Amino acid sequence: MTDASQNAGPMLAADGTPLKQSLARSLRRQKLRALMLVAPLLLFVMFSFIIPIASMLFRSVENSMVQETLPQTVEALQSWDETSGELPDEAVYDAFVRDMVVAVDNKTHTRLGSRLNYEETGMSSMFRRSGRKLGKMDPETDGPFKDQVIEIHEGWGDPNTWAIIKTHSPAVTNGYFLNAVDMRRTPEGAQSQPEDKQILIKLFGRTLFMSLVITGACILLAYPVSYLLATLPMRVSNLLMILVLLPFWTSLLVRTSAWKVMLQQQGVINDTLVWLGLVADDARLIIINNQIGTIVAMTHILLPFMILPMYSVMQTIPDSYTRAAKSMGATNWTTFWRIYFPQSVPGIGAGSILVFILAIGYYITPEIVGGTKGVFISNRIAYHISSSLNWGLAAALGTILLAVVLLLYWCYDKIVGIDNVKLG
Amino acid sequence: MKSSISLLTVAAFMTAASGATAEEMTIVSWGGAYSKSQLKAYHEPYSEKTGVTILNDDSSAEAVAKLRAMNEAGNITWDVVDVVAADAIRLCDEGLAMEIDPDTMLAPAPDGTSAADDFGDLLVSDCFVPQIVYSTTFGYRTDLVGDTPPTDVCAVFDTEAYPGKRSLEKRPINNMEWALLCDGVAKDDVYDVLATSEGQEQALAKLDTIKDSVVWWSAGADTPQLLADGEVVMGSTYNGRLFSVIEEQNQPVAMLWDAQVFDLDGWIIPAGLSEERKQRALDYIMFATDTQRLADQAKWISYGPARASSAPLVGQHADLGIDMAPHMPTDPENAKNTFLYNYEFWADYRDDIDAKFQAWLAQ
Numbered sequence: 001m002t003d004a005s006q007n008a009g010p011m012l013a014a015d016g017t018p019l020k021q022s023l024a025r026s027l028r029r030q031k032l033r034a035l036m037l038v039a040p041l042l043l044f045v046m047f048s049f050i051i052p053i054a055s056m057l058f059r060s061v062e063n064s065m066v067q068e069t070l071p072q073t074v075e076a077l078q079s080w081d082e083t084s085g086e087l088p089d090e091a092v093y094d095a096f097v098r099d100m101v102v103a104v105d106n107k108t109h110t111r112l113g114s115r116l117n118y119e120e121t122g123m124s125s126m127f128r129r130s131g132r133k134l135g136k137m138d139p140e141t142d143g144p145f146k147d148q149v150i151e152i153h154e155g156w157g158d159p160n161t162w163a164i165i166k167t168h169s170p171a172v173t174n175g176y177f178l179n180a181v182d183m184r185r186t187p188e189g190a191q192s193q194p195e196d197k198q199i200l201i202k203l204f205g206r207t208l209f210m211s212l213v214i215t216g217a218c219i220l221l222a223y224p225v226s227y228l229l230a231t232l233p234m235r236v237s238n239l240l241m242i243l244v245l246l247p248f249w250t251s252l253l254v255r256t257s258a259w260k261v262m263l264q265q266q267g268v269i270n271d272t273l274v275w276l277g278l279v280a281d282d283a284r285l286i287i288i289n290n291q292i293g294t295i296v297a298m299t300h301i302l303l304p305f306m307i308l309p310m311y312s313v314m315q316t317i318p319d320s321y322t323r324a325a326k327s328m329g330a331t332n333w334t335t336f337w338r339i340y341f342p343q344s345v346p347g348i349g350a351g352s353i354l355v356f357i358l359a360i361g362y363y364i365t366p367e368i369v370g371g372t373k374g375v376f377i378s379n380r381i382a383y384h385i386s387s388s389l390n391w392g393l394a395a396a397l398g399t400i401l402l403a404v405v406l407l408l409y410w411c412y413d414k415i416v417g418i419d420n421v422k423l424g
Numbered sequence: 425m426k427s428s429i430s431l432l433t434v435a436a437f438m439t440a441a442s443g444a445t446a447e448e449m450t451i452v453s454w455g456g457a458y459s460k461s462q463l464k465a466y467h468e469p470y471s472e473k474t475g476v477t478i479l480n481d482d483s484s485a486e487a488v489a490k491l492r493a494m495n496e497a498g499n500i501t502w503d504v505v506d507v508v509a510a511d512a513i514r515l516c517d518e519g520l521a522m523e524i525d526p527d528t529m530l531a532p533a534p535d536g537t538s539a540a541d542d543f544g545d546l547l548v549s550d551c552f553v554p555q556i557v558y559s560t561t562f563g564y565r566t567d568l569v570g571d572t573p574p575t576d577v578c579a580v581f582d583t584e585a586y587p588g589k590r591s592l593e594k595r596p597i598n599n600m601e602w603a604l605l606c607d608g609v610a611k612d613d614v615y616d617v618l619a620t621s622e623g624q625e626q627a628l629a630k631l632d633t634i635k636d637s638v639v640w641w642s643a644g645a646d647t648p649q650l651l652a653d654g655e656v657v658m659g660s661t662y663n664g665r666l667f668s669v670i671e672e673q674n675q676p677v678a679m680l681w682d683a684q685v686f687d688l689d690g691w692i693i694p695a696g697l698s699e700e701r702k703q704r705a706l707d708y709i710m711f712a713t714d715t716q717r718l719a720d721q722a723k724w725i726s727y728g729p730a731r732a733s734s735a736p737l738v739g740q741h742a743d744l745g746i747d748m749a750p751h752m753p754t755d756p757e758n759a760k761n762t763f764l765y766n767y768e769f770w771a772d773y774r775d776d777i778d779a780k781f782q783a784w785l786a787q
Contacts, residue, residue, distance in 0.1 A: 110517035121776040125768050128517060196625075197776075199783040206786075265589075266654050289639055372594075372640060372785040380782070386489040388775050389514070 053402075060395035063173035066165065069112040070099040074169040082163040082187045092162065093145040097137050104135030118390050119175070119184070120164045126155045163187045176396035200397065203377040208404070210294060210376070211359035217299040218355050219348060222306035226347070229307070230314035241311075248304040256365045259297040263288035263369070289371030297369045302358055306351035313347030349421040353412065357405055377401060448477045449503040449704055455482030456645075457668060461724030462506070464742070466712040473711070476704065487511060491520045491694055500694045503705045509688040512552035513767055521551035521692040522702070529706055531714040533733035542715070542731045546688055548767055553713050554690035554730035556721065559753035559762070560598050561684035563651055563666040564658035566676045577683035578606035580658060581630065583637050591647045591659030594640035596781035597770055598660065598685050601763060603630035605683060615769045624777055628784045640785070651677050663753050667726035671744060671751070681758040687765045688730065728754035 013022040067074050072095035080088040103109040113127025130153045142148070150157035167187050168175060175185040182198040183190050192198070225244065229237045247255060262268045265284045273279040287293060317340060325335040363378035370376075377397060384394035412418070451467070453459045459480060467478045481502065483490060488511050494500045507515065515521040524530070526547060530539035540547065546554040564574055569586055579586050580602065592599050604614050604623065607630040617623035631638075639656055641647055647661035648669045658680065669675045691713065693705045711717065718729035719737035726748060729735060738749050749755055753762075 107519045111519055114514070114517050117772060118775055122772050124517070125772045128771075193779075196621075197779040197783055199779065199786055202786060264653065264655050367642060375786075383778075386486050388778070389488060389492065389518070390775070 056395045057399055058395075059391055060176050060399050061172050061174070062392065063168065063175065064171045065112055065115050066169045067171050069103050069108050070096065070165065070169075072096075073099050073165065077162060077166045077169070080162065080166070082159070082166050085159055087146075087157065087159055088162050090144050090146050093149050093156075094139070094143060096156075097134060097142075097145045097149065098139040100131070100134040101137060101139060104131045109135075114389070116164060116168065118179075118388075118393070119168055120160070122155065123161075123164070126153050126161075129153055130156070176392040177400075179393050180396040180400055200377070200380065203375070203380060204400070204404070207360055207376040207378070207401075210291060210374070211356050213295055214298050214302060214359045215352050215356045217295065218303055218306040219352065221299065222303055222310055222351065223344075223348070226307050226310035226314050229311045230317075244304055244307050247300070252301065252364060253368075255301055256297055256368050259293070259300070259369055260288065263293055263296065288369055289374070291370075291374045293369035293371065294366045294374035294376075297365050298359060298362060301365060302355045305354045305358060309350040309354065310344065310347035313350070314344050317343045346420050349412075349416055353409070353421065356408070360401065360405060447475060448479060449701070449708065450479045450481055450501060451504045451506070451708075452481045452483050452487060452502050453506040454484045457725055458664070461721050461727075462712075464724050465720035466708075466717055469717070470708060470711050474707070476708075488514055488518075488520075491515060492518065494694070495520050495696060498696075500696050502694055503697065503701055504708055505692050505694060506555070506689065507692055509548050509552060509554070509690065510765075510767055510770060512690065512692050513549045513771055515692055516549045516551035517771075520695055522695045522697075523550045524553055524693065524706075524709070526553075529710060531710050533715050533731065535733065537733060539713075542733050544732065546730050548688065551692050552688075552690055553692075553709055554688045555713060555718065556689050556727035557686055557730055557754055558689060558727045559663045559681075559684035559686050560593075560660055561663050561666070561753070562658050562660050562680040562682075563647065563669065563677045564680055565651060565654065565656075566678050568654070568657045573678065574658065574680055575682060577602055577680065579680070580660075581606045581634055583634055586657055588657035589637050589639050589650075589655060590634065591639045591641050591650050591656045591661075593660060594642045594785070596777045597765070597774070599631060600624070600627040600777065600781075601685065602683060603627040605763075606630060611763065614763075615766050618777075619769070619773065624780055628780065632784070651675065663751075664726050667751050671741075671746065679758075681753070682761050683763050684753055684758070684761075685763045685765050686753065689727075690730065722748050722752070726751040726753075728752040 010018040010020060013019045015022070073092060076092045076095040077088060080092060100109060103112065109127050109131045110124075113124040116127070117124035130149075133152045134149070137145070137148070155161050167185055173185065174190075178185050178190050179193075180200055182193045182201050184193055225240070229240055229244070231237075232240065260267075264270070265286065265288075267288075269287065270279065270284045274281050274284065279285060287296070321339050321343070322335050325339045326332075330338070360376075361378055363376060363382050366375045367379055367382075370379075378401075381394045381397050381401075384390045384397070409418075451462075453462055459482060463480070467480075470476065471478055484506050487505050487507050491500075491502070491505065494502070505521075512521065516523070526540040526543065527538055530543075530553060532538050533542045543554055546557070548554075562574075562577065562580060564579075564586075566573065568588060572585070574580075574586060580590055580592075600618055601614050604617055604627050605611065607626060609617050609623075609626075618627065639650060639659075641650070641659070641661070644662050644665055647656070647659035648665045650656045650659055651669060652673070652675050663679070663684070666677065666679055669677050670679070691709055693702065693709065697705060713731075715731055715733045716737065718731050719734040719739075721727070722729055722734075722738045723740065723742040729738065735754070738752065740746060741748055750757065753759065
């Protein structure tokens with residue numbers, strides 16, 4: 001080591017640059033190359049996953065439409081006390097006519113009407129009907145406007161209309177989240193929805209409960225199958241594997257419709273039971289269009305997601321452990337419960353997480369076989385996306401669902417430990 | 425959420441592709457027998473006449489949400505869209521459909537009547553060109569109703585005279601109206617009553633009397649299937665679907681036309697098309713909604729043409745060779761007692777009543 005003490009300066013590479021620098025450069029180049037290799041995937045995930053989810057989260061609080069369509073009105077309403085029960089003064093109506101002339105020109109007034117109709121029934125037609133006449137007014141010469149506007153539609157003479165506009169004017173709102181938990185934003189603060197409109201919390205609860213039941217059913221059914229797959233000779237187990245995978249490759253809709261044929265009152269199961277004399281013809285079982293239908297069909301559809309991780313974990317459990325236990329006098333049950341089962345738990349964990357998270361977001365199957373009592377919160381999300389166009393509420397519901405999943409995942413990590421999950 | 429957002433992304437990628445479609449147009453419709461009738465009556469003659477290639481997209485059921493997503497992405501890939509009137513009103517309100525002036529953009533009737541007069545009251549929105557009148561009505565199993573087949577819509581609520589299940593659509597529209605009619609509310613008062621929360625409770629209470637006997641459907645094909653399987657004794661669906669069960673599949677099913685609810689289906693043109701595509705779309709609409717073309721469609725499906733001047737031209741079914749006029753919802757014999765869907769009412773009350781309806785369903 002005398003050489004090293006003589007050359008106190010940095011170690012040099014062949015081309016004369018310090019070795020440290022040269023190493024760092026080549027490392028950097030390697031990292032860059034690696035980054036470029038994963039860049040397509042990163043970009044893909046960015047555009048198809050992260051940005052959409054972020055935009056969804058944003059939609060659940062975004063509410064700039066009122067301010068953008070009626071900027072002067074919102075400004076003028078600031079000085080009005082919505083709890084007074086009195087109509088706003090001329091200044092508000094004046095600003096409103098000015099805003100509406102612009103809005104009608106841009107055809108944004110009906111859009112605002114649809115937006116406010118989510119909060120107060122009747123707003124949609126009020127804006128649509130008033131639009132034409134209000135759009136023709138001249139803000140400079142036609143005033144004063146208060147009586148004229150009320151003449152066009154009596155709704156503008158209701159203090160509640162203005163209170164709604166004021167309440168929903170902030171550009172960022174908690175209104176959608178309140179709606180998502182059966183509450184609503186009112187001039188007096190957050191209040192719960194009238195009882196006959198409360199449904200979403202119930203659906204959240206039902207979604208969680210049924211997803212748990214489905215996960216449980218999957219565990220019970222998948223465990224013996226996976227055990228067979230892992231322990232039978234290769235030739236037989238391959239055949240079994242195909243039987244597991246075959247339905248997995250069949251279209252979801254086909255499988256769900258097949259369950260419809262099986263389960264309906266004039267269906268295969270009921271016909272067989274009647275033929276066997278187990279069930280009277282006029283008392284056929286109702287096993288579809290309710291929770292049973294959803295649980296049966298979804299358990300079947302999600303079963304491979306439980307079997308596959310279980311199977312791959314069980315395959316890695318060495319035979320010698322169980323043989324050793326038996327050789328030391330353990331009964332079959334003790335061997336299974338104390339030796340085999342603990343080693344297969346990571347597979348159950350992985351399968352359960354997969355099945356539960358998939359189940360919680362399902363909507364086609366519950367829609368087809370769930371009737372009224374077997375539908376999930378996702379069916380309401382779909383309704384608000386495609387029918388009512390209340391995307392804000394749909395986004396809020398989706399965000400809550402996402403939060404619930406993350407929360408459960410966190411709980412799982414705390415209780416079982418995510419390290420205990422293995423996919424093989 | 426997921427599908428509509430990914431649509432934005434897909435739409436963005438397709439920008440380049442859409443520039444190349446010089447003589448092509450994408451027409452969106454419902455699929456199945458209905459799209460076939462349009463293909464035969466409109467698309468094929470139009471392609472022959474102009475050389476424009478027509479691409480079909482069966483997305484009408486999600487048209488409103490998809491058009492909104494396309495609009496936000498700034499890239500409209502559809503040229504002409506077939507929607508029900510309620511959706512057309514919604515699209516017009518949202519600024520997603522362009523306004524169509526019937527006097528300058530639609531063909532007059534052969535006798536010179538202006539298109540506005542020929543369509544009459546059916547022009548329910550500034551953006552909408554009606555195409556057909558269809559009705560939501562009931563069909564029943566002739567072999568399961570005993571010796572007295574139902575003639576009155578209230579048979580649906582009479583589980584003693586007609587035991588067994590019935591299928592109803594899983595939404596408040598139509599069901600609430602029928603419930604009130606059968607609970608003694610006069611036809612003219614139905615929407616006034618339904619506008620009050622007492623009226624809504626009354627309708628739900630009436631529906632509650634048969635709740636245990638109802639199978640709820642969400643796709644138009646469900647009721648025909650349930651009737652064919654004998655799962656239900658009677659059920660509501662679109663009259664064209666029942667026509668095909670009765671006449672094309674020869675199932676023991678008959679129509680109950682009483683209190684059928686008229687509704688309209690027709691064309692809209694998405695807002696924000698380029699000038700060239702807009703002109704092509706308008707040209708297509710002018711062609712496809714003239715008197716003869718609307719009458720031609722009735723050769724393939726039992727929906728009534730929306731123009732008054734088309735009615736006398738309705739002939740026979742192209743394959744079955746039967747007279748189509750008696751199968752039209754607008755035929756005088758069938759239209760003795762009809763009910764017209766109130767668009768404005770439902771545009772206002774849809775969300776409110778739907779929430780109550782769903783809460784009631786979940787109880």
